[in-house]
Every structure is written in C-alpha cells, then in structure tokens.
Amino acid sequence: MNNVNGKIVAVTGAFGSLGLVAAQVLAERGARVALIGRGRAPDADTLPSQLADAFLLGGVDLGEPAPAQEAIDTIAARHGGLDALVNVAGGFRWETVADGSVDTWDLMFQVNVKTALNASKAAIRHLVASDAGRIVNISAGAALKAGAGMGAYSASKAGVARLTEALAEELKDKGVTVNAILPSIIDTRQNRADMPDADFSRWVTPVQIGTVIAFLLSEDAQAITGALIPVTGRV
Structure with a gap:
C-alpha cells in the first residue's frame, strides 16, 4: 500500500462521485484531506467515517482565480502547508458540433481546464515549499481520441493533459x-x-482511480512526472 501518511492533500470536485471516493481512499491511507467543492459542503455526519476529520470548503468557484487562491491558502494556513493537490473538478457534455452550441466549448474549457489551472497556480508556492509536492490531474481517455459528440469535452480534457505536461516541465x-x-x-x-x-x-471504479492517485502522491512515484496514465479497466 502506497504511503501518504501525514500528507496534506487538497482535493477539488470533492463532493462528487469520484472526488469523494478519492478523498476517502487517501484518508484511509493516512492523508490529511481537505475537500473543495463548488456546491454547499455536505453535512459531516453524511460523509464516510474516514472523512470525519476532513476540512470542507464549499461554495468555491475554481473557474475564477481569486476564489481558488483563497481556498488553497486557507487550507495551507489551517494545516501548516500543502503537500499535494488532486484536481478532480470538472464536467461533461455530449453534444455534436452540428446540433450543439459553441458556448458548450467555452463551458467545458471553464469547468475542466480553468479549474485545474487556477487551483494549480494557487498551490504552486505551497507545493514548492513541501518536501515532495505533487499535483495529480484528472484528464480522460477521450483526450487522446474524440468520438462523435465528444468534441468539446475531449478538447478540454486534452487541455488538461497539456497543462499537466507544461507544469511538469516548469516544476521538475x-x-x-x-x-x-x-x-x-x-x-x-x-x-x-x-x-x-x-x-x-x-x-473503471472510483476506488481504482483513487488507488492510482495515492500511488502518484507517494514516495514510490517520485521519479514520475509529466505522465498521462490510462486507467481504463476493460473498456
């Protein structure tokens, strides 16, 4: 089991299906987890027991730089630093080019690329100060090849992949x-x-993705950066 014990980890999109499970997996392995979401934070008694002590930040629009910076700084101040950021926040739309709206392309860029960009930019100085800073982004297999109706979503997830590669070079x-x-x-x-x-x-299940996230946050993965890792089950 990859050791993330004691690491301070911020998870965005943490009130959704994947984010919540990923946070739970990290907490089970000893991480001190902060959950960031755009919606209202869930009541603590509705969360899995592993997240009973998690710090919850709701109502955060990561599509804008200022709220992202405030959220990350608040977490770092509360816990005395930040070791890792997991960017799960995002969205999906299925829409053909012929019948869809150009606005959908703006929306997908906003919720998938800019959330990861703003949270990462806000976290950089804190992660550099850590002994082993980590960022893990959630892109998509569709970033490599789009299907019909997947243009806007796939383009935005390709943007997340390029952001990952650029930041990896910048921070290596x-x-x-x-x-x-x-x-x-x-x-x-x-x-x-x-x-x-x-x-x-x-x-692929959220738990399976969560375990790969835990690996990437661990010391075992210290030599891996700029990687785009397919986690696809049997699809």
Missing part, C-alpha cells in the same frame, strides 16, 4: 511532480443511469 527542478490520470468510463450512479444496458464490470 523545484521538487514538484505533475501527472494526469486518463480514465475510461467511470462506474458511477449517473453513468449507470445514462447507459443502463452497458456491462458495468468493464468500467
């Missing part, structure tokens, strides 16, 4: 690694509802 001599995970279809309640006839057993 400052002791901070930056990597991205490229999931296939994630086994969530919403995806099951949207694709009820699919074979769910082929999909």
Whole structure:
C-alpha cells in the first residue's frame, strides 16, 4: 500500500462521485484531506467515517482565480502547508458540433481546464515549499481520441493533459511532480443511469482511480512526472 501518511492533500470536485471516493481512499491511507467543492459542503455526519476529520470548503468557484487562491491558502494556513493537490473538478457534455452550441466549448474549457489551472497556480508556492509536492490531474481517455459528440469535452480534457505536461516541465527542478490520470468510463450512479444496458464490470471504479492517485502522491512515484496514465479497466 502506497504511503501518504501525514500528507496534506487538497482535493477539488470533492463532493462528487469520484472526488469523494478519492478523498476517502487517501484518508484511509493516512492523508490529511481537505475537500473543495463548488456546491454547499455536505453535512459531516453524511460523509464516510474516514472523512470525519476532513476540512470542507464549499461554495468555491475554481473557474475564477481569486476564489481558488483563497481556498488553497486557507487550507495551507489551517494545516501548516500543502503537500499535494488532486484536481478532480470538472464536467461533461455530449453534444455534436452540428446540433450543439459553441458556448458548450467555452463551458467545458471553464469547468475542466480553468479549474485545474487556477487551483494549480494557487498551490504552486505551497507545493514548492513541501518536501515532495505533487499535483495529480484528472484528464480522460477521450483526450487522446474524440468520438462523435465528444468534441468539446475531449478538447478540454486534452487541455488538461497539456497543462499537466507544461507544469511538469516548469516544476521538475523545484521538487514538484505533475501527472494526469486518463480514465475510461467511470462506474458511477449517473453513468449507470445514462447507459443502463452497458456491462458495468468493464468500467473503471472510483476506488481504482483513487488507488492510482495515492500511488502518484507517494514516495514510490517520485521519479514520475509529466505522465498521462490510462486507467481504463476493460473498456
């Protein structure tokens, strides 16, 4: 089991299906986790027991630089620093170019690229001050090849991949690694509802993604940076 014991980790998009499970996996392994979300923070008694002591920050619009900076600085001040940032915040739209809206492309860039950009930029000085700073972004397998209706989403997730590579180069001599995970279809309640006839057993689970995140935050992964890692189950 990869050791993240004692590491201070901020997780964005942490009130959603993937973010919450990823935070839980990290907390189970000893991380001190802060959960950031755009919506209202959930009541503590509704969270998994592993997150009973997690710091919750709701109502944070990471699409704007100032709220992102305030949230990251608040976490670092509360915990005495920041060791890792996990950028899960994002969204999805299926929409063809012919029948869709140009505005969807702006929306996907805002919720997928700018959230990761603003949170990462806010975290850099704190991560550089850590003994082993880490950033893990959630891109997507669709970043490598788009299908019909996936143009806006795939382009934005490709932007996350390029952000990952650029930041990795920028920070590699400052002791901070930056990597991205490229999931296939994630086994969530919403995806099951949207694709009820699919074979769910082929999909990757949030726990499986969470364990890869834990590895990338651990000392075992200190030599890995700028990687785009497919985590695709059997899709």
